[in-house]
Amino acid sequence: MTELPRSYADRDAVARTFDLFGFLSRYGTVIALVLLVAFNLAFTRNFATMQTLNVNLTQVCTIVIVAVGMTLVIATGGIDLSVGSLMAISGALAPMIFMGKILPIGSIYLGVAAAMIVSVLVAGLLGLFNGWLVARFRVQPIVATLVLFIAGRGIAQVMTNGNLQTFRVPEFQWIGLARPLDIPAQVIIMAVIVAAAAWALKKTLFGRCILAVGGNEKASELAGIAVSKIKLAVYGISGLCAGLAGLIVIAINSSSDANLVGLGMELDAIAAVAVGGTLLSGGKATIIGSLLGALTIQLVRYTLLANGVPDAAALVVKAGIIALAVWLQQQHRG
């Protein structure tokens, strides 16, 4: 009753029906990207430089990594609002460990390794907690993850007493600053995560189950799929992605501020997923789409800033783009 498919076919051209909305919802993101690049080439000074590419790529990495986890969650018909707060927690925890505030560790390498592993795992465990609320108690995902969205940042602030942690630890900061083969390390990390997730979603049992659960939960249950485990897993993965992104952010900044790390990230990630063409109601998802969606959003922000549009106005434009993407999805559904 709500999803009425319409084919806006040219009525005279009977033989060749062209579905404009279908076309736009499939290639819209790519078209938008191309248009944005073309616009910038024409109007933004110094756009076609390595520096611009670097700035944009390094900024987009964390959004993409979080959006990968978010894509999997949304594919099951859920949503994860807690990612920004989880980034803050992992970003607060890691320096405390490698700076020896929790317990002194002799070797800096050991300290950094422990910091990375523990803080990402903690974020993953908190993700599992989200999944547990959703799967075990059937709490609506938006409500379940709201708990950590609110409490998570508070926890990070309490952990650090609200203090800014600054550090200069190259052994740790390579994750945000190193450039092997002249490619930023976080770009490599992002590429690996995107490739792995895209492959998993298409080619593995796990990926198939995710889409089935999002497409029809009852049918999946009857077909013997362990629905609860799948949900636990996607929220857990989303937590891990957020934890990793938190580390990258603090490595770039050489500091960790629990008030700021990952602030607003949930919206950027959800926007990237929606713009990328993943169905927000679940059952249909594309990792590459989310990558393109994140690039689009990043480029919009860059374009506006580079051309002197204030940040607040940029937010409005971003909201407009999301609304457009979701509207296109609605037109094509059914």
Added chain:
Amino acid sequence: MTRPPDGLFPLLLEMRDIQKRFAGIPALADASLSVRSGEVHALIGQNGAGKSTLIKVLTGYHRKDAGQVLFEGEPFEVHSPHQAQVNGISTIYQEINLVPLRSVTENICLGREQRRYGLLDWNAMHAEAERLLSRFAIGIDVRRPLGEFNTATQQMVAIARAIGFSARLVIMDEPTSSLDEREVGVLFSVIHQLKAEGVSVIFVSHKLDELYEVCDQVTIMRDGRTVRSAAMKEIGKLELVAAMLGRDVAAVEGHATAFGERDRSRIGDVMFSARGLGAGQAVRNVSFDLRRGEIAGFAGLLGAGRTETARLVFGADRPSAGQMTMEGAAYHPDRPADAIAAGMGFCTEDRKGEGIVPEMTVAENLTLALLPKISRNGVLDDSRQREIVERFIRELGIKCSGPNQKVRELSGGNQQKVLLARWLAMNPKLLILDEPTRGIDVGAKGEIQRLIRRLADQGLGVLMISSELEEVIEGADRIFVLRDGVSVTELEAEAANEEKVLTAMAHGTSASSEVTT
């Protein structure tokens, strides 16, 4: 409505040379349909012939590529089902498209809420919903969410909703596919009433016998074309089938229900047994045995607890009382996965709600219960999947553009075939079939029934639920009659006939009761 002198009412609806393509493939090539005022018009054809598409073109759900529509003599062009409704065409779609989480009242009154001082007047709406349902002899709590009721009840609610709009034309796309004989009777009396009020009805069904009871006129479609239109009383059933399939009358004789010959000698020892199963109000005391190679049928009225019992056996719900054994061992499934591990399959009656995954492809839907078997170390084996999928598309004659077509683009009957294939493909020892041939055309139905019989002869145990008594009586080796959640009687196939089963369904025991074991 008084009959005009020439015996014919004026034309209400005329659809001429309608064409509709999906991604270049024609679904309607040249379809026409004319319906007179106060006429009940049957629309029939094989699965995928284009019946539902023609209806959706009329109601503005799809946009036609070419052709003309006249309604009450005027060109008729609407862009949404809502607009069609406002213009006097009320439709019950093949897949019930109501909102399961909302109350029955909300579903019935959706789109014409009653207000009082600007606020929704719930009391008035509950009363209105109850009034409409009482016409269908259905007394349910209209405040409860629709999704809590079984498919047949939901179907009746959908019908009540559609009738509630005062329409000139009511379209029913396979309204009876999930209804028992009794509900069908109620529906028919409502149709007669509508007819008396001068309302026209388009009636789609694969149950050809019932067409003769209510329909005046019939239009037959094949491959997106209208091949014949005739007065119902001038055309025999065989002729109907022949026109649908595009064959000679001689070629289709003996094509009807056909499970084939039973070979009772192949029935083995008891494979599954249930004793004193109970859960809530729906299932109170059900016991039965199922043997290897046997087709057992569940008979009972709406609300007898057949589907609910099947769900207990399959671990979809948990029993509060009773024991089950499977192959000699105690069996208590916590979830469907446990039942599947024990070698069971369960083809649900609720195709849309808990059967197909609409956004997934035919291949993905078909292998959904088979995933562990088509993957190695968690990675899917594409070639193994393709092999299985192609085999079943062939074997069941699933009409689709290929394994990668989205299943939601298939016609209702073909979606049903995909669902059946999902469970046949897992090669079960025990298969529970809840309305297995729901929405499947006469030709394919015989094929599927023969296939089930063949598998049973190879040792498969089948537990079959069907709203068509005929299907149970002809297909089953043994019939268990359920009444108000209690298994009251067991009949051997040879001894069973329609009368005995009906008596048992209504009163608990058959006249010459032969309660065994």
